[in-house]
Amino acid sequence: MHYDSTITRCGQTKIEPIIALSGITKSFGPTQVLSHVDFDVRPGEIHALVGENGAGKSTCISLLYGLNKPTTGEILFDGAQTQIQSPAHAQQLGVGCVFQELSLAGSLSVAENIFAGRAPSKFGKVIWSELRARAEALLAEFDLTVDVSKPVDSLPISSRQIVEIAKALSLDSRVLLLDEPTSALTPDEVEGLFSVLRSLTQKGIGIVYVSHHMSEIFEISDRITVLRDGQTITTESTAETTQAHIVSSMIGSAHPGDVEHSEDQLGDVLMRVTNLTDGTHFEDVSFGIRRGEIVGLAGLLGSRRSEIVRSLIGLGGSVTGKIEYKSQEVSFNNLRAAMDANIGFVPEERKTEGLFLDYPISTNLAAANLEKHTRLGMLNGRSIDEASRDAIDAFSVKTGGPDDIVGSLSGGNQQKILLSKWLEREPELLIIEEPTKGVDVGAKFQIHTELKRRAAAGTAIIIVSSDFPELVALSNRILVVHQGHVVADVLASEADEDGLIRMAAGLPAPTDASSNLYEGTPT
Amino acid sequence: MTMISSQNQQVRTSFLRSIGRAFVDIRELTLLVLILGIVVVMSSINPYFLSLANFRAVAVGMAPIAVIVIGMAILLASGGFDLSVGSVMALSSTIVAMLLVAGGSIPLAVLAGLILGAAVGFVNGMLVTRLGINPLIATLGTMSIARGAALVLTEGFSVSSLPAEYAWLGRASFGGIPAIVILMLAMVIVFDLAMRHTRFFRQVYFIGANEKAAMLSGVRVDRVRITAYVLTGILAALAGVLLSSRLMSGTPTAGNGIELQVLAAAVIGGASLRGGEGTILGAFLGVVFVALVNNSMTMQAVSIYWQMVVTGSVLVSAVALDMLIRNGRT
Ligand SMILES: Nc1ncnc2c1ncn2[C@@H]1O[C@H](COP(=O)(O)OP(=O)(O)OP(=O)(O)O)[C@@H](O)[C@H]1O
Ligand SMILES: [Mg+2]
Numbered sequence: 037m038h039y040d041s042t043i044t045r046c047g048q049t050k051i052e053p054i055i056a057l058s059g060i061t062k063s064f065g066p067t068q069v070l071s072h073v074d075f076d077v078r079p080g081e082i083h084a085l086v087g088e089n090g091a092g093k094s095t096c097i098s099l100l101y102g103l104n105k106p107t108t109g110e111i112l113f114d115g116a117q118t119q120i121q122s123p124a125h126a127q128q129l130g131v132g133c134v135f136q137e138l139s140l141a142g143s144l145s146v147a148e149n150i151f152a153g154r155a156p157s158k159f160g161k162v163i164w165s166e167l168r169a170r171a172e173a174l175l176a177e178f179d180l181t182v183d184v185s186k187p188v189d190s191l192p193i194s195s196r197q198i199v200e201i202a203k204a205l206s207l208d209s210r211v212l213l214l215d216e217p218t219s220a221l222t223p224d225e226v227e228g229l230f231s232v233l234r235s236l237t238q239k240g241i242g243i244v245y246v247s248h249h250m251s252e253i254f255e256i257s258d259r260i261t262v263l264r265d266g267q268t269i270t271t272e273s274t275a276e277t278t279q280a281h282i283v284s285s286m287i288g289s290a291h292p293g294d295v296e297h298s299e300d301q302l303g304d305v306l307m308r309v310t311n312l313t314d315g316t317h318f319e320d321v322s323f324g325i326r327r328g329e330i331v332g333l334a335g336l337l338g339s340r341r342s343e344i345v346r347s348l349i350g351l352g353g354s355v356t357g358k359i360e361y362k363s364q365e366v367s368f369n370n371l372r373a374a375m376d377a378n379i380g381f382v383p384e385e386r387k388t389e390g391l392f393l394d395y396p397i398s399t400n401l402a403a404a405n406l407e408k409h410t411r412l413g414m415l416n417g418r419s420i421d422e423a424s425r426d427a428i429d430a431f432s433v434k435t436g437g438p439d440d441i442v443g444s445l446s447g448g449n450q451q452k453i454l455l456s457k458w459l460e461r462e463p464e465l466l467i468i469e470e471p472t473k474g475v476d477v478g479a480k481f482q483i484h485t486e487l488k489r490r491a492a493a494g495t496a497i498i499i500v501s502s503d504f505p506e507l508v509a510l511s512n513r514i515l516v517v518h519q520g521h522v523v524a525d526v527l528a529s530e531a532d533e534d535g536l537i538r539m540a541a542g543l544p545a546p547t548d549a550s551s552n553l554y555e556g557t558p559t
Numbered sequence: 560m561t562m563i564s565s566q567n568q569q570v571r572t573s574f575l576r577s578i579g580r581a582f583v584d585i586r587e588l589t590l591l592v593l594i595l596g597i598v599v600v601m602s603s604i605n606p607y608f609l610s611l612a613n614f615r616a617v618a619v620g621m622a623p624i625a626v627i628v629i630g631m632a633i634l635l636a637s638g639g640f641d642l643s644v645g646s647v648m649a650l651s652s653t654i655v656a657m658l659l660v661a662g663g664s665i666p667l668a669v670l671a672g673l674i675l676g677a678a679v680g681f682v683n684g685m686l687v688t689r690l691g692i693n694p695l696i697a698t699l700g701t702m703s704i705a706r707g708a709a710l711v712l713t714e715g716f717s718v719s720s721l722p723a724e725y726a727w728l729g730r731a732s733f734g735g736i737p738a739i740v741i742l743m744l745a746m747v748i749v750f751d752l753a754m755r756h757t758r759f760f761r762q763v764y765f766i767g768a769n770e771k772a773a774m775l776s777g778v779r780v781d782r783v784r785i786t787a788y789v790l791t792g793i794l795a796a797l798a799g800v801l802l803s804s805r806l807m808s809g810t811p812t813a814g815n816g817i818e819l820q821v822l823a824a825a826v827i828g829g830a831s832l833r834g835g836e837g838t839i840l841g842a843f844l845g846v847v848f849v850a851l852v853n854n855s856m857t858m859q860a861v862s863i864y865w866q867m868v869v870t871g872s873v874l875v876s877a878v879a880l881d882m883l884i885r886n887g888r889t
Contacts, residue, residue: 370779403776
């Protein structure tokens, strides 16, 4: 129905936006988060919303979706002033949303999650066969074939992100709000998402796209709006602007550039893994890592990168094979045992696995560092506070101070806290899943610099990242994992994104760039 | 949905911020005001209410509950729960009494009672952590077992004729303050400080707030949770010792339904069934509040049956009010 009206509107010279924020301010208690925000979405366009961590992007999304109400200013829907009362109301109006943090009910099945509360039913009874068929059809658009009757919990995080997007699509929305939808997606999945988004715009659907990945934004968007400190700085047509210009309006200065690749001296082998097999997820995994080395794990959906690294530190099931750490065979029963051996682990899901959202920053940072702040069983509040201030300064976390509740920070700032919590331990081996998930360009540079610095000081770092350019920029060596097997071990300096994607998809490497530093090296 | 929850968080756990800084947070202040309110109203209605004798009676009467609430508050903070506390109290009071009657020495008998409490707590902890049984079901089971054991051992009768020296703990007083009250206050202070400042109890909060994140921060989750159950068992057994010493008998039916009062007190004092919050001071003030409400009713000759109705209502209203405050801020 609204489809027709869109078409006529497209025919006019001036295209009426579907939804618009006009002169918006928003405060949470005493803190003003948005001031003077003007933003609109037209039918059939992809409008990117960019800005540093804490700039106010997610807050804008929450206003458009009725989760929060503006303090002053208006929301216009089809040109008419509208008060969006609740997400349910927003959905009625035709607004669908994918949140920055996943919001699926983990124990329910994929199909139920997609059609939450709107399952096809007859006389109050859910028609399961139809529910499943419709869910499968939706997911097929993303080339995702999963058993839709399985609980969402059992899926890897990138599949869950796709389920979340499918859920928003199932609403037949006119406007789709996507808050960092690709933060857990590998490059091929991002391409899948983009082709779906393009077909949606063909149907006249307007899309708001929040991301920190400039390459994505320049590939997919029609217009870009930059937010800085809660203000809209500029709105530009993507075709007529440049990445450098957008980034400098985001941060108010020039792009920091990429971290230098330095040829550091590597130390002795810190951990060596031989023929590690867990029987269900991965098989015959062998690799080594030296002190001062950064090893990246690249892989696509189903590669089992997470299962592999987690099994090293007592977070997987039982394994066969050998793990040697500091030249001794080890088998950690739990993370604590690995931590006592001076190994650190930054998990991928900051909300459910990494942070205590209801607790202050200081308490979160102390969580993995309690020994350090304890004397005779008593915690030292002052040293906890000092460490917190240091961490906040080091990564310029946008916050009022160590007492702020972590859940009130923006997504990227939460990520900085999670990373700091583990950096504070100064582990000899640090395993990180998605080190820069959701952080802005500047913070990414800061984090990369810090990780490089740690490596130069002798820390060995294993990185699992779905951001392939990040792996290339950061690692010394990249292991490519395909369906539980390490299929390549390449020097990052000889790797490129396309080659990695090919190998990760199980195709042969374009050139024979693979080499193995570890074959025959004496321990 | 972080957006929704982040708003509630401001309301929800300002307490951890206050841990180690200010002693009294909003919840505890509210309770203090309520308690003062009761005192003012009741003393105008009934002059005896404000007497030293009445306060002493209330304080002595609530001591066992106050000791147990310490354990319950710790468990609730860890996301756990224990229904067996009343039965453990009864079982320890009868076992200690029986050992004394059989000629056992007082320290040994008391020690045996406490070890028994620890054992029940350990079983609860193992059932909940290692077997993954829901705490409600697991402790409902041990509640029945412990009560049954106490009744079987005594064939349902109280055990009396305890040695006279045993009365010391329950009946002695220093400068007019009963020893049992001094012990209660000392324990409340020690555990309150421990909850705020020690590493162990900080881990308890972490587990209650987000068990997975706690595990992934290096907390030995099972070990801490089992310890919390054992501690609760010991405290319940200690309450049984205090009770039997005061009454000079071991009563297998003692503490029937006490778990509800303990729970009500802890929740009124700021603990939550979802875990991750609450203080010992708050829970203790909750006990004082419930005890004064009951005392006022007794004084006004409200029947014991009605008192049950009121305790239940207070619990439900406290929880409901709590939910309203949290959800109402969106
Ligand atoms: N409920 C809240 N209470 C207090 N402050 C809040 C609340 N929600 C958000 N903020 C603050 O508002 C600012 C903007 O947050 P928002 O989440 O919109 O940022 P963002 O642009 O989405 O950042 P990111 O890229 O990190 O996701 C942040 O400084 C954040 O701390
Ligand atoms: Mg955000």
